[in-house]
Structure formats: C-alpha cells, structure tokens
Amino acid sequence: MFTSLRQQILALNADVSDVTNSEKAKKLRKKLLCIGIPLTVLGFGGVILCFILFTVFSIQSVQEMTGFSAKVLVPFFCLIPCALVGGIGASLLGLIKQISLTGYTAKLIQDNAGFSCPVCKKAVTPDKKFCGECGAPLVKVCPKCQKDNAVKNNFCDGCGEALE
Numbered sequence: 001m002f003t004s005l006r007q008q009i010l011a012l013n014a015d016v017s018d019v020t021n022s023e024k025a026k027k028l029r030k031k032l033l034c035i036g037i038p039l040t041v042l043g044f045g046g047v048i049l050c051f052i053l054f055t056v057f058s059i060q061s062v063q064e065m066t067g068f069s070a071k072v073l074v075p076f077f078c079l080i081p082c083a084l085v086g087g088i089g090a091s092l093l094g095l096i097k098q099i100s101l102t103g104y105t106a107k108l109i110q111d112n113a114g115f116s117c118p119v120c121k122k123a124v125t126p127d128k129k130f131c132g133e134c135g136a137p138l139v140k141v142c143p144k145c146q147k148d149n150a151v152k153n154n155f156c157d158g159c160g161e162a163l164e
Helices: 002-012 023-064 070-112
Strands: 139-141 148-150
16 A cells, blocks of 8 residues: 555656756745745735724724724725735745745655656666666666665765765
C-alpha cells in the first residue's frame, strides 16, 4: 500500500526541481513583496484611520445631538474599500508563503521519498540501477570500495572517495 502511494508521490513530483530558489520564483516573490506590503499597510492603515475618524465623529454627533451626518458616514463607508485593499495585499503576501512552502516540500519529497532519473526526470525506485525509461545509470559505483552510491553523490557513502 505504501509503496504505491510512494510511487504516486514520486510520479507527481518527478519533474519538480528546487522551485523555491529558481530565478522565476525569486522574481515572482520580489514582485509580490513590492505590491503586497504597500497594499497591506495602506489598506489596514486606512481601516484603522477610518475607524478612529468614525468613532470620534460619532461621539461628537451624539454629544451635539445632530444625528448621523456626512462626516460620520464617510469614514464608515471608507472602511470597506480599505479593508478590501488590505485583504488583497495580505493575500499577495500569503502567496509568497505558498511558493516557498511548495518548493520546500517538493524538494523534501524528492530527497526523502525517492528520486527521479537525472536524465528524463521519470520517477524511479531506489533499488534500480538503471532508468527503465531511458536507460541512464542511477547509481555511481565507487572505484575504491565498489559500493553503489546515489547519482547525486559526489563522494562515496562507504569510504569517502571522490566519485566521477
């Protein structure tokens, strides 16, 4: 049961590389930060300002017994657009977190749940020595101790010898 689940996870993430640190992801995060932070600050700052103005003008209206005038209603109705702008900014900042978490978890799954062929990127099981799709070698044999090592290793797990 777990083997088939593992194979499904590998198949879904076989073509995923380090998404978090790719140039495209870095540029997107930078754009989202440049737009998201000002929108969030302006939006929620506007909400606070409108709430303060509404409260102050409402208290004045009650004390003067003039009823709700424009100076009370304008800040009240400005709360909604300010909250929307702040919400949009917060959503953009949330996307940054999603990009980072998605890339991190994809890399974690790829490193821990298994690996993919370095040539064709198809999911392979750790017990295979060659890719069933393209025939690429999936292990490096240590010239010193003859131990099988993962293709991504630069040094032997057994003796520390540099691998070619």
